[in-house]
Amino acid sequence: MLKTKKMIPLAVPHMSGMEEKYIQKAFQENWIAPLGSNVDGFEASIASYNHVSESAVVSSGTAAIHLALQLLGVGAGDTVFCSTFTFVASINPALYLGAKPVFIDSEQETWCMSPFALKTALEDARKKNQLPKAIIVVHIYGQSAKMDEIIALAKEYGVPVVEDAAESLGGTYRNAPLGTLGDFGIFSFNGNKIITTSGGGALVAKQPEKIAEARFLASQSKEDAPYYLHHQVGYNYRLSNVLAGIGIAQMDVLNDRVAKKQEIFATYEKGLADVPSVVMMPELDVAKGNRWLSTMTFCVDTVGKTPEDVMELLKARGIDSRLLWKPMHHQPLFQDALFYADGAGDVATKLYETGLCLPSSTQMTQEEQEYVIDTVKEILIK
Numbered sequence: 001m002l003k004t005k006k007m008i009p010l011a012v013p014h015m016s017g018m019e020e021k022y023i024q025k026a027f028q029e030n031w032i033a034p035l036g037s038n039v040d041g042f043e044a045s046i047a048s049y050n051h052v053s054e055s056a057v058v059s060s061g062t063a064a065i066h067l068a069l070q071l072l073g074v075g076a077g078d079t080v081f082c083s084t085f086t087f088v089a090s091i092n093p094a095l096y097l098g099a100k101p102v103f104i105d106s107e108q109e110t111w112c113m114s115p116f117a118l119k120t121a122l123e124d125a126r127k128k129n130q131l132p133k134a135i136i137v138v139h140i141y142g143q144s145a146k147m148d149e150i151i152a153l154a155k156e157y158g159v160p161v162v163e164d165a166a167e168s169l170g171g172t173y174r175n176a177p178l179g180t181l182g183d184f185g186i187f188s189f190n191g192n193k194i195i196t197t198s199g200g201g202a203l204v205a206k207q208p209e210k211i212a213e214a215r216f217l218a219s220q221s222k223e224d225a226p227y228y229l230h231h232q233v234g235y236n237y238r239l240s241n242v243l244a245g246i247g248i249a250q251m252d253v254l255n256d257r258v259a260k261k262q263e264i265f266a267t268y269e270k271g272l273a274d275v276p277s278v279v280m281m282p283e284l285d286v287a288k289g290n291r292w293l294s295t296m297t298f299c300v301d302t303v304g305k306t307p308e309d310v311m312e313l314l315k316a317r318g319i320d321s322r323l324l325w326k327p328m329h330h331q332p333l334f335q336d337a338l339f340y341a342d343g344a345g346d347v348a349t350k351l352y353e354t355g356l357c358l359p360s361s362t363q364m365t366q367e368e369q370e371y372v373i374d375t376v377k378e379i380l381i382k
């Protein structure tokens, strides 16, 4: 039995040790500003890792989504389709722009956007003559959605795709980096993500010239003139040069972090294989997610406990866990929004009602993970 007084956390930052060198550089250059050599270096690193020519680093993943939607011309009265099984940040930027969200269910093979539900929603929208201005596809918990089907539907209906890859930097679909398959892709470097700058985000785009436009919008849309000249609305969204330094050092260890997250998932999968009704989050054959969080579902009737009960019991044993995302179509904020279910029923709700995220920090020791597995088994089997 592991003797630990500390809580085993869900997912905490894991520094490489080189971050301070780049922070120091910003201080030496006195570029304590939202631009500078660290920002340039971080943008180059994000672009090269994802095999694209340009990226814009910004103050958050939410800001990156806002910029993508603005660049797609989303405005008041428009609709935006979005995965329902996500964090609210995926869709808040649509509200900032006065657009209305329509929520699309998950499907069982990926837990991500259901092509069946998307098709139904698009058919319906065409009938009403109100096709969405964008489809926001979320690669949830680091795992890829069924991108072939989703992109084919988006093309058929002429709707651009924004990939919310906030949780999935380092994951791939048919060997292409997640975030680079749609018209825009966004990443988050929030404190609990696979790499972090404490807070930050990035935007990539199919058309590289869109990135220059994003940088412009993110800098208060300040024109290149000898005086302060503005033709359009802008935002203060550029990432600080100090924080970008953390990002450069974090990018050097991203592949190690992805490998460790995948190892953690594989260990849970093996360790919990003999627990009746436990199903670990699935993955497509053509995809390799980053396994940002290891997640599972179980049969509440077989176990006789809800995910919330299990979470509380784990907490009492020093283990931090988290319920799966409560679908957006159940949030009071979106009570009037339309929702399109998968052919198998409301999959996202079922996931929420039966699932749990397990500790997935890359610093977790083997001993700690064994303790988590033994404790989960004990709680679920008894």
Ligand SMILES: Cc1ncc(COP(=O)(O)O)c(C=O)c1O
Binding pocket: 059, 060, 061, 062, 063, 086, 087, 089, 090, 138, 164, 166, 167, 187, 188, 189, 190, 199, 200, 201
């Ligand atoms: C799916 C998803 N989308 C968007 C975001 C927003 O990112 P940020 O916190 O950097 O604004 C997050 C994380 O916080 C997320 O998990």
